[in-house]
Amino acid sequence: RDGSYNILRRGGKAWRPYQALVEMSWLRFFALITAIYIVVNSVFALIYLTIGLEYLSGAEPANSPVGDFFVAFLFSVQTFTTVGYGAISPTGIAANIIASIDALVGLMGFALATGLFFARFAQPQSSxxxxxxxxxxxxxxxxxxxxxxxxxxxxxxxxxxxxxxxxxxxxxxxxxxxxxxxxxxxxxxxxxxxxxxxxxxxxxxxxxxxxxxxxxxxxxxxxxxxxxxxxxxxxxxxxxxxxxxxxxxxxxxxxxxxxxxxxxxxxxxxxxxxxxxxxxxxxx
Amino acid sequence: RDGSYNILRRGGKAWRPYQALVEMSWLRFFALITAIYIVVNSVFALIYLTIGLEYLSGAEPANSPVGDFFVAFLFSVQTFTTVGYGAISPTGIAANIIASIDALVGLMGFALATGLFFARFAQPQSSxxxxxxxxxxxxxxxxxxxxxxxxxxxxxxxxxxxxxxxxxxxxxxxxxxxxxxxxxxxxxxxxxxxxxxxxxxxxxxxxxxxxxxxxxxxxxxxxxxxxxxxxxxxxxxxxxxxxxxxxxxxxxxxxxxxxxxxxxxxxxxxxxxxxxxxxxxxxx
Amino acid sequence: RDGSYNILRRGGKAWRPYQALVEMSWLRFFALITAIYIVVNSVFALIYLTIGLEYLSGAEPANSPVGDFFVAFLFSVQTFTTVGYGAISPTGIAANIIASIDALVGLMGFALATGLFFARFAQPQSSxxxxxxxxxxxxxxxxxxxxxxxxxxxxxxxxxxxxxxxxxxxxxxxxxxxxxxxxxxxxxxxxxxxxxxxxxxxxxxxxxxxxxxxxxxxxxxxxxxxxxxxxxxxxxxxxxxxxxxxxxxxxxxxxxxxxxxxxxxxxxxxxxxxxxxxxxxxxx
Amino acid sequence: RDGSYNILRRGGKAWRPYQALVEMSWLRFFALITAIYIVVNSVFALIYLTIGLEYLSGAEPANSPVGDFFVAFLFSVQTFTTVGYGAISPTGIAANIIASIDALVGLMGFALATGLFFARFAQPQSSxxxxxxxxxxxxxxxxxxxxxxxxxxxxxxxxxxxxxxxxxxxxxxxxxxxxxxxxxxxxxxxxxxxxxxxxxxxxxxxxxxxxxxxxxxxxxxxxxxxxxxxxxxxxxxxxxxxxxxxxxxxxxxxxxxxxxxxxxxxxxxxxxxxxxxxxxxxxx
Ligand SMILES: [K+]
Ligand SMILES: [K+]
The missing domain is CATH 2.60.40.1400 (G protein-activated inward rectifier potassium channel 1)
Known part of the structure; x- marks a missing residue:
């Protein structure tokens, strides 16, 4: 009933991420954003752990790998969203450089999301x-x-x-x-x-x-x-x-x-x- | 005088939130944004209260339910807007997770508002x-x-x-x-x-x-x-x-x-x- | 040479702020943004001063009206831009409410600026x-x-x-x-x-x-x-x-x-x- | 094979930055953003150094020009991205004014990037x-x-x-x-x-x-x-x-x-x- 012919296309299709992101349902869209939010911050958390929690001033080691990961994850979230409470802050060259990248990626990600929100809303809808x-x-x-x-x-x-x-x-x-x-x-x-x-x-x-x-x-x-x-x-x-x-x-x-x-x-x-x-x- | 016929439509209308948000007056638009700002932060405040104010480090209990709510509300605002002064910051798993969501919702909300601002302004206006x-x-x-x-x-x-x-x-x-x-x-x-x-x-x-x-x-x-x-x-x-x-x-x-x-x-x-x-x- | 007839219109013109903001030169546009940035933060600074500098924790009174104004202005900037270093943070109901509004206005302002940037850039230009x-x-x-x-x-x-x-x-x-x-x-x-x-x-x-x-x-x-x-x-x-x-x-x-x-x-x-x-x- | 005639144009071409930014590959686009991010923060770092690291409270001098530059650079990044952990914060008139400008430039830059992201994505693509x-x-x-x-x-x-x-x-x-x-x-x-x-x-x-x-x-x-x-x-x-x-x-x-x-x-x-x-x- 969506008004398209029933023809099966095979072979070299072009993937168009923008169109997919604009077309998907709102539920899937928000689920995808949440998933990306978690994955990206997890990746940064692993990098902070590799550098060492001791370079995140104010972060108390949890004495368990999962707990340590969680602390690093939270610091990444605070940086990625640019909240930056400051209770945890980076020290040393490596942690500071990663945090700089973390914040840049966060801002770019939200810039992208803003554009997609607008594009999704602005799709002309017939009545x-x-x-x-x-x-x-x-x-x-x-x-x-x-x-x-x-x-x-x-x-x-x-x-x-x-x-x-x-x-x-x-x-x-x-x-x-x-x-x-x-x-x-x-x-x-x-x-x-x-x-x-x-x-x-x-x-x-x-x-x-x-x-x-x-x-x-x-x-x-x-x-x-x-x-x-x-x-x-x-x-x-x-x-x-x-x-x-x-x-x-x-x-x-x-x-x-x-x-x-x-x-x-x-x-x-x-x-x-x-x-x-x-x-x-x-x-x- | 707005140039439309006087015909009464009854039954199954489609609600189109985007069009409504773009069409409403600027006064109503700002009132709506302010209302949403207050409601969303109140909801997060109630969640923080449920977790317990003791998990918001730096937050001094006010010894009254209204005062406690206000403290939690302020912390939510600082997170939602990503100001994050740091005078209050979350501790413990639950408060940190909620704060992560609070900041994400805030950023998504402002992404949305940005798109709407642009759409409202860009409506072609005849002279x-x-x-x-x-x-x-x-x-x-x-x-x-x-x-x-x-x-x-x-x-x-x-x-x-x-x-x-x-x-x-x-x-x-x-x-x-x-x-x-x-x-x-x-x-x-x-x-x-x-x-x-x-x-x-x-x-x-x-x-x-x-x-x-x-x-x-x-x-x-x-x-x-x-x-x-x-x-x-x-x-x-x-x-x-x-x-x-x-x-x-x-x-x-x-x-x-x-x-x-x-x-x-x-x-x-x-x-x-x-x-x-x-x-x-x-x-x- | 801009291709318009030389006809003088008198009387009831419509002011169209969006068109004006999109049409003005980049120099004037940036000057206007800077001016608004200074004016809005000055207004908030005056409100913080009226409430009293003692409600901005960490702010040291400068013992001169201009110095006090400057301190309040800086706190407003840190809130309006959502930087929120936290060296200064609000205490008390009134200062906290104003800071909440300050951050909201800042975010709305930048949402607006984002839309205008895009609109200015996207104007089709003939070659x-x-x-x-x-x-x-x-x-x-x-x-x-x-x-x-x-x-x-x-x-x-x-x-x-x-x-x-x-x-x-x-x-x-x-x-x-x-x-x-x-x-x-x-x-x-x-x-x-x-x-x-x-x-x-x-x-x-x-x-x-x-x-x-x-x-x-x-x-x-x-x-x-x-x-x-x-x-x-x-x-x-x-x-x-x-x-x-x-x-x-x-x-x-x-x-x-x-x-x-x-x-x-x-x-x-x-x-x-x-x-x-x-x-x-x-x-x- | 891109469907344009092979004609060599000489003389007064118009540079159209928007079109260039929309047309370039994603790789070049991200490289350019990263380069601008580094250059702008470096410029601000030099200004903070000229004012003196002692006006960045919490910043520990590194006893080497490169180390000092890095500290000032990190502070600029934290301001430009509006993360603002607060571990370092400006004191004195000059540093505070520069930080206010730093945050404004950052926000404008991200507003611009947001508009460009949207424009790049929204280019109609034929299938x-x-x-x-x-x-x-x-x-x-x-x-x-x-x-x-x-x-x-x-x-x-x-x-x-x-x-x-x-x-x-x-x-x-x-x-x-x-x-x-x-x-x-x-x-x-x-x-x-x-x-x-x-x-x-x-x-x-x-x-x-x-x-x-x-x-x-x-x-x-x-x-x-x-x-x-x-x-x-x-x-x-x-x-x-x-x-x-x-x-x-x-x-x-x-x-x-x-x-x-x-x-x-x-x-x-x-x-x-x-x-x-x-x-x-x-x-x-
Ligand atoms: K902060
Ligand atoms: K912040």
Whole structure:
């Protein structure tokens, strides 16, 4: 349902750490930061231990390796975070040089985290809601069937110049009998709206040019269809371009129903019921 | 007057903390930061108290719960901000671990605040001023009426490729007698200017295709009209796209007046009087 | 020469602190930061003095108001920057609360400065150089004169899809005899190039539609012409849109000369001499 | 192979420190930060030494110039990073003022580094892979030859609205017998795709309008051709425009081979083998 084709890529992928750090969930992000915090300070703790706890003035040896490590770890934390209480402070050349590096690494690390926080927060997020189902139903009073789904803006921010593209992919055999996925764009009755104050039902008319033309549900299922929905527009409130994706597969299709009207007039207001986006009604 | 339609959304809204934090007023933003600062340090203070003040070396017990809390709170602040005077410093495993977390949370919090500061400041702001009123007056020497309003750039930064859209919504009855808001774009005599050195009067000619055609003020009032004005262009000085919105409702309309000319030539300069944007004159 | 029209705006300007802080020179920016650093710490110093130096443990009274102020100022600096040596530390409720605020203000201030640094650095900068003069000379072998200037990319970054607009403004009298500036776009023989590896001479042919048509230098001078040049394109190397402006006035115009060819082939390389952009040659 | 023309620019280049700092490798970036860290703290160390080590309370003179310098350097580091252990702290007016400046410079420096980190990370990176070779082979069943290369998206992020431009430059003689590089765009059989789920073979048909028309490999070599490939599109996953460049020269051209088909159907998946992008097959 995240709107991407099911294609397996093999071989030389590029690892993009920035994108991974921006994409991962907040929980994993904080877990990763905590893990790095612990690992880096442990490494510095081991270096301080190698130099000798006697070069950390104020640090009392714990008479056990774990206790000594803990004391060195705490000193590293106090340096890395630049808290520097001073109850423990480095003496001698080696410990002082390592502490200088420790503080620099800490500051660079937090500089990096700051940039990542901002990047994570600043990702534009669309407020567009897609109906969970797409319906296949007659198009107005014509003999044609149509493929329909609807979207709505769940917030009051103004979206303008919204345009939609719907692509469909399905499995077919090529001239040599090899199975392969084919891709096409489905033509929409209307693919652009300037304003989008209420809901918008998108309609693809199933005519002779459509890959859905005269397909029974059984035939369609065999085609393993994937519908990819791409919307883009401009969010006037937040002054940024927005993009929204979703996708439907065969089991998201419903035959012979229609979407319920989502809004009505009440006490001088136009009320839009966002939860009705998935309500379907029988054809009359 | 903020340029958005009056539609009530009900049901599943998405909470977007980033947008909320960027949108709120500076006063609320600083109040929120201060509140979080106090709450977080209070939580850490309670943890330090639970461990015991005797593990904060240098902290003198105050012999009262409030006084003890205050001492622990101060130690947390000194750790959270990474000031770390050292007059109070943690001893023992538990207090040291909490202090390590306190400093990490502090640094993460300030990283976050840094990102938000930047995001708040960097929001593109338009320097376009809209007239408070729109006038309905004859269009040049034609028998047609027109809907007019004007805009001006209040700063010297260069705005180019400015384009305008004016939409109108009003209440009408549909074929089943249900009241609902309708939306349309009003056609403009000119909807794009390349340069915008002075003021710009935008004109919609009220012809047969206009929803304003032959409407008396009384009829118009009953329609509860909302005019939404959207401008976009490019700010050459700050190298960013800008967007400006405003809106008019019925009580912002004025009949039979026109806008005063805002500029004149004086001592080799062209002078543009920004304060005249709302000055109306009788028709001659 | 900064490419903006000479129009005097009077009345209600909007002060935009962010833009001012991003626009000012680096020297003024650092001077401002230093000034704020001194002022804010002085304010906190006065508050600490009001509470009493005896609440700053370790601070030795200097027995002179200036000396006491200096001690309090230093403590504020140590708190504001979160250095916190600890040689001086606050005691008592009031001093501790002020120190907590001092550190918070310091951290917020540096968060703000960080955002501004980034914003200042990240301003897209064009690498396009304009010729200092524009020439008026015959257009190829036609009887028409033309207005020409040239540009060059002074760096190796790839600029693509470059498009140019040239507007001209001049003083003329309107139908009521009032002097006012008029504005028009000058049509260019070519206003777009996809690639821009060498220099580009932009040419406006002075035909009957041009405001320059059959104007003698004297007539032109009386018109007080301003030519505004706007270029936009895409910088492939830095992946950002770029914009470049410049302007010419009457005294930048040269009659009867042409631009020297800026490049030649040398040892398998094409050499582009950037310094030749302002070299003019006699017509042959 | 980085997709830029081989033109030598001489004379007045603009130095753009931000771009340089964003462009350099991570290794050089960290080396530069470390170098600046050492140099700045050394400068402050010399100032503290000039004032006198006796004004750094807690600092024990080392009885050697190098040792004294090291002590002053360590104090500067503790101030610059705002660690401020307090084992050494400044006394007297001069040392305190320098320490105040030291901390301010440190904080500004880290603010700057934070902005640069973010800018470096945030550079949009394309995930498009180009074939290392371009082939010259018959175009379908026509008598024409064609110039072909292929690209593939090496990640699963969705690229849409991808458009391609191919420019070619070559050395030729102008009418006066001077050698100079000429530039042209090569027309593509198809220069735009909406979706790009698999690979894409770009084809330039070598007809009479092509600079490659009826050129033998020997003639082509003498022309010193450079092919510049520019792709742009929109990355739906990361919500940003992406650009990708590459280039071919004579030795990257291959005659009479074709690209191997990169994908096949396997167990219900479409498998795309990224490593096959450079595999060439004999014509059948
Ligand atoms: K400290
Ligand atoms: K500190």
């Amino acid at each position: 567009i809601l897609f109906s969970k189902k797409a319906v296949i139903r007659p198009y107005k009073d014509t003999p044609y069937e149509s493929f329909q789904f609807q979207i709505v803006n769940q917030r009051n921010n103004k979206l303008i110049n919204l345009s939609a593209k719907v692509s469909m992919s399905w499995v077919s055999e090529d001239e040599k009998g090899r199975k392969a996925r084919r891709f096409t764009l489905l033509e929409l009755e209307r693919d652009k709206v300037f304003l989008f104050p209420l809901n918008w039902v998108l309609v693809h008319i199933i005519d002779k040019d459509s890959p859905l033309w005269q397909k029974t549900p059984e035939e369609l299922e065999a085609m393993q269809p994937e519908f990819l929905l791409l919307l883009q527009g401009y969010d006037e409130t937040f002054a940024q371009d927005i993009h929204a994706n979703s996708s439907y597969i065969f089991r998201d299709l419903v035959w012979g129903k229609k979407f319920r009207r989502m809004y009505f007039q009440e006490a001088g207001h136009t009320v839009l019921e966002l939860d009705w986006i998935d309500e379907l009604e029988e054809e009359v | 376009i001023l809209f007239s408070k009123k729109a006038v309905i007056r004859p269009y040049k020497d034609t028998p047609y009426e027109s809907f007019q309003f004007q805009i001006v750039n209040q700063r010297n930064n260069k705005l180019i490729n400015l384009s305008a859209k004016v939409s109108m919504s009003w209440v009408s009855e549909d074929e089943k007698g249900r009241k609902a808001r309708r939306f349309t774009l009003l056609e403009l005599e000119r909807d794009k200017v390349f340069l915008f050195p002075l003021n710009w009067v935008l004109v919609h000619i009220i012809d047969k295709d206009s929803p304003l055609w032959q409407k008396t003020p009384e009829e118009l009032e009953a329609m509860q009209p909302e005019f939404l004005l959207l401008l976009q262009g490019y700010d050459e000085t700050f190298a960013q796209d800008i967007h400006a919105n405003s809106s008019y409702i019925f009580r912002d309309l004025v009949w039979g007046k026109k806008f005063r000319r805002m500029y004149f030539q004086e001592a080799g300069h062209t002078v543009l009087e920004l304060d005249w944007i709302d000055e109306l004159e009788e028709e001659v | 396009i150089l304009f010729s200092k003069k524009a020439v008026i000379r015959p257009y190829k072998d036609t009887p028409y004169e033309s207005f020409q200037f040239q540009i060059v990319n002074q760096r190796n970054n790839k600029l693509i899809n470059l498009s140019a607009k040239v507007s001209m403004s001049w003083v003329s009298e309107d139908e009521k005899g009032r002097k006012a500036r008029r504005f028009t776009l000058l049509e260019l023989e070519r206003d777009k190039v996809f690639l821009f590896p060498l220099n580009w001479v932009l040419v406006h042919i002075i035909d009957k539609d041009s405001p320059l048509w059959q104007k003698t230098p004297e007539e032109l001078e009386a018109m007080q012409p301003e030519f505004l040049l706007l270029l936009q394109g895409y910088d492939e190397t830095f992946a950002q849109d770029i914009h470049a402006n410049s302007s010419y006035i009457f005294r930048d115009l040269v009659w009867g000369k042409k631009f020297r060819r800026m490049y030649f082939q040398e040892a398998g390389h094409t050499v582009l001499e950037l310094d030749w952009i302002d070299e003019l040659e006699e017509e042959v | 498009i892979l180009f074939s290392k070779k371009a082939v010259i082979r018959p175009y379908k069943d026509t008598p024409y030859e064609s110039f072909q290369f292929q690209i593939v998206n090496q990640r699963n992020n969705k690229l849409i609205n991808l458009s391609a431009k191919v420019s070619m430059s070559w050395v030729s003689e102008d009418e006066k017998g001077r050698k100079a590089r000429r530039f042209t765009l090569l027309e593509l059989e198809r220069d735009k795709v909406f979706l790009f789920p698999l690979n894409w073979v770009l084809v330039h048909i070598i007809d009479k309008d092509s600079p490659l028309w009826q050129k033998t490999p020997e003639e082509l070599e003498a022309m010193q051709p450079e092919f510049l490939l520019l792709l742009q599109g929109y990355d739906e996953t990361f919500a940003q425009d992406i650009h990708a460049n590459s280039s071919y020269i004579f030795r990257d051209l291959v005659w009479g081979k074709k690209f191997r088909r990169m994908y096949f159907q396997e167990a219900g998946h479409t498998v795309l083998e990224l490593d096959w992008i450079d595999e060439l097959e004999e014509e059948v």
